[in-house]
Ligand code: C2O
């Protein structure tokens with residue numbers, strides 16, 4: 507059985523797995539495009555520009571990739587060659603980062619130190635290894651100092667790698683929906699509002715939550731069938747607390763890592779940069795079930811209210827909001843949940859332990875600090891040897907959440923606040939709640955060069971919460 511792809515794929519440029527029934531569930535947004543690799547190659551152009559966009563039933567002046575918010579879905583297979591051209595039609599510099607991909611941080615691959623000046627074109631080219639994990643990744647700008655502004659303006663796009671997880675027969679048979687969560691702050695005419703200074707400091711958020719640039723989509727769930735929900739938090743600062751009302755859902759992957767077996771969950775907390783892969787089995791009463799976003803306090807509510815600031819829109823920020831409506835449709839051939847997914851490979855034994863302390867303060871004009879220091883492009887903060895494993899203790903001394911993200915190589919979360927995590931999986935981003943701590947085990951598997959780790963509340967990153975890591979070839 508072949509999967510149907512919902513929402514994405516309507517106006518596929520080169521897609522092949524489209525079925526007629528999709529037409530009834532399409533996002534009304536025209537021009538939602540999908541680029542699928544052909545014969546081992548994905549070639550695409552992405553133009554970053556400020557454009558008028560349809561957004562949740564109105565027109566909005568946003569920053570878009572190739573006239574779309576979110577940007578086109580790039581879909582490829584492990585082992586493929588990828589060639590992209592980024593055309594910068596913005597009035598400021600930008601570049602591309604491939605969040606979560608295990609590719610070199612150098613040359614024309616995932617090199618976040620390259621810059622496309624306004625009007626310039628940058629070429630990106632890299633190969634995915636044949637055993638690259640299958641998963642949902644994403645691309646977004648990474649030009650230090652304007653990352654929050656550009657991502658909050660709309661620049662973000664999903665990227666799917668098909669790998670081993672996609673070969674699991676039940677997953678292959680499941681319908682699939684990619685849901686990109688973004689929030690916006692617009693005025694009545696559809697222009698982006700300048701964030702208030704407090705939001706610029708603590709992390710800009712907007713009242714308007716969109717799913718694939720639109721209002722909550724209706725997703726058909728065939729009775730007895732399986733729906734694979736792939737969620738991406740592409741928001742600059744907002745942390746989502748998600749729940750599927752009155753219906754079970756099963757986690758099968760986090761970020762780019764698959765679980766060993768589907769695990770039923772209740773709530774899902776999704777920090778900026780994080781992804782979740784879920785299966786919903788149509789085994790309940792035929793009805794409509796809401797995927798809702800619930801309030802989550804990442805440490806700013808008290809701060810804002812204490813200082814007399816209120817997020818725009820007041821109560822709308824705290825009321826549960828529907829992000830998608832799963833609607834039962836006619837009975838299909840029963841597809842059970844898979845009993846097993848992929849074995850989770852252990853990272854190996856660590857050769858050393860490091861500590862990273864996240865805190866607020868002032869150091870050389872920067873406010874968000876790691877080990878007391880703000881980002882300095884001329885300083886390497888951490889040197890590691892490829893082929894080794896390290897334990898990283900990340901301690902959040904501040905009264906605000908900080909989602910920690912490492913480029914190039916993945917990690918497993920071993921402990922939260924000192925408590926062992928059952929069944930760790932491979933991740934690239936992990937939220938560290940206010941005053942909390944996380945123990946990671948990082949496997950520096952491949953790719954020499956310099957890259958970064960940082961907080962994925964992008965205003966925090968822009969204001970210093972980022973360090974540079976050099977991965978040295980093994981002796
Ligand atoms: Cu998604 Cu360095 O970021």
Ligand code: CU
Nearest residue numbers: 604605606913
């Ligand atoms: Cu990244």
Ligand code: CU
Nearest residue numbers: 908961963966
């Ligand atoms: Cu942060």
